[in-house]
Amino acid sequence: MSLIAVIDFETTGISPGQGARATEVAIVLLDNGQVVDRFQSLMNAGAWIPPFITQLTGITNAMVAAAPDAAQVMREAARFVGGTPMVAHNASFDSKFWAAELGCADLPAPHAFACTVLLSRRLYPEAPSHQLGTIVGHLDLPRAERAHRALADAEMAAALLGRIQHDLRTRWGVADPAHALLMGLQRCARPALGKWFAQHGAAMAKATAGV
Template sequence: METIAILDFETTGLSPTSGDRATEIAVLLVRNGQIVDRFQSLMNAGKHIPADVVRLTGITNEMISSAPRASKVMREAAMFVGKHSVIAHNASFDRRFWKAELEHVGSATEQRFACTMLAARRIYPHAPNHKLPTLADMLKLPKGGRAHRAMADAEMANHLLSRLQRDIACDYNLRRVNFDLIAQLQITTRAQVPALLQSLAARI
């Protein structure tokens, strides 16, 4: 029975190599399409949040000033995720911050990451774009709290993952669409996707 972690960060900017830090993290543990546990916390990394990012996320410097230290939050998050594989929307972004924040506390990461944005580009090429809110609107997925807050975005990514799994399974007569298949999709060209999925269906 596969359990995956669905991860989302909010941050002070786009790149940890430029000194940006995480301000919030949310993780869902999902087993057979059901959320079995949640982790969420603001985190204080001692980094000022620019005004444009405050407007985007609603996370203020005052909120961060009373939040737990980033080192504490990341140690707890790492224990929560354990060795589970991770899925995120625009996973290269979240993976960079996951790795960088863990490096700040002297912890290595061994997680495999897969990306719902890259998978959606292969399965929904007709979408206006492949941002998470756009896909949620197009596919009429449930929306929770404010966009650009970590838990709301993690929940939306989970709904997108479930829809991707359902559509792939139905369209290609596959019984199971697991993490490995999503990871394989993201490195397959769009033109090669039908052949890949048809070959997997033929093995059943």
């Protein structure tokens, strides 16, 4: 299985399209489900942090004022990730900030994102919620002491991804739940999962027989 980079941003708002900027980024690098490296940094994008965001994350305007320039941080983050495919919890949020902040640093963002929200909705429909803290608790995974900080949330999302990949192997018979398979799975409607797994298994058996 190839490397996967699990990312989380803390930001000043919900959308870069509305002028929000990142205040912190963290990336957890997984190899075969095991954490092999981490990257984390506050970042100064010159944006004001509203009080309710500070209350949620604990990140203050003074903290980001003393942090490295956002473009510098994103250049380091891009080097850290390289061409590794990416995963985030609620990837529609983090992928937009990844692309926007890389764009501000004049860097491309060619990375494909898989989403642990979409995946957990398909594999664990009985969960009371698929918010990160709730699904982590539902699956009895390790919880971070300080949620809503980038590294803590990236660590929890990485643990969730590891559980998803484990269950795909043991419950669904997927020998190699790599990033490409996760991308396909998250696009599959929940009622069609059984058929999707059967087709995947048949395709894998055919490929193996043809080797």
